[in-house]
Amino acid sequence: MTDGLEAALSLTYAWIKAGHVIFVIFWIAGLFMLPRFYVYHQQAAAGSPEERSWIERERKLRKIIITPAMAMVWLLGLTLLYITGAWSQGWMQAKLVMVLLLSAYHGWMIGYGRKLAAGDRSMSGKALRIMNEVPGLATAVIVVLVIVKPF
Ligand code: HEM
Known part of the structure; x- marks a missing residue:
């Protein structure tokens, strides 16, 4: 080669990895907010205008941040996986299990959000x-797996 x-390919790899980590942050930030929203939602009286506002928020x-961010994390993560061939390594297999659970x-x-919206x-x-x-x-377990690569 x-x-x-070679330089162009490694630059592309770096950009894909940057994109992967950016969407990871959006995804996890959204996942931190969602159950909090549900807690506040459940404090509002059923059928009230306040409840309708929570349903909309x-x-x-979900539609603007969490689901598109998850799709991008998977897309870019699988692209990185294809480029590196890292699936043969223990830390990557453990990471995949964690990501499937997430x-x-x-x-x-x-x-649960849909059920909540239905009362x-x-x-x-x-x-x-x-x-x-x-x-x-x-997130803590996954970051240790990808950075420390303990096995
Ligand atoms: C959705 C499925 C995912 C796949 C298929 C995937 C795959 C990958 C691959 C192959 C790499 C390059 C690793 C290397 O060779 O060093 C990577 C990097 C990274 N991933 Fe993921 N990932 C996924 C989800 C996540 C999630 C949910 C997180 C965090 C919560 C995460 C955090 C990271 C970080 C921080 C890096 C950069 C590590 C470095 O400095 O090299 N990934 N990912």
Whole structure:
């Protein structure tokens, strides 16, 4: 490979990785906010104008930030994976398991938002606050896996 082509490819890789990390931040920031919104939503009286405002805020957060950010993280992450071939490494396999769990959490939280909008408040505020710890813990484990690469 010529030096020029190699330099161009490594620059492209760096840009894809930068994009990956930027969308990771958007995704996780949104996941931190969503259960908080649900807690405040559940403090509003059912059917009140305040409840309708929360339903709209939650819908926008999901549609404009969280779901597109997750799609971009997956798209760019899988591109990096294709370029590096890192799936044979233990830390990457462990990371994939964590990311699948985080994506399942995302799906479940979105599902709860739909139920909430339909008037079903089956979770307590306390349970939602506890669930709100999941993205922080997953982020800590994933960052250690990708940076320290312990195995
Ligand atoms: C959705 C599926 C994901 C896939 C397929 C994926 C894949 C990858 C790959 C292949 C790399 C390059 C790693 C290397 O060779 O050094 C990378 C970098 C990185 N990923 Fe992901 N990733 C995903 C999600 C995430 C999530 C959810 C986080 C954080 C919560 C994250 C954080 C990072 C960070 C911080 C780096 C940069 C590490 C460095 O300095 O090289 N990724 N990702």
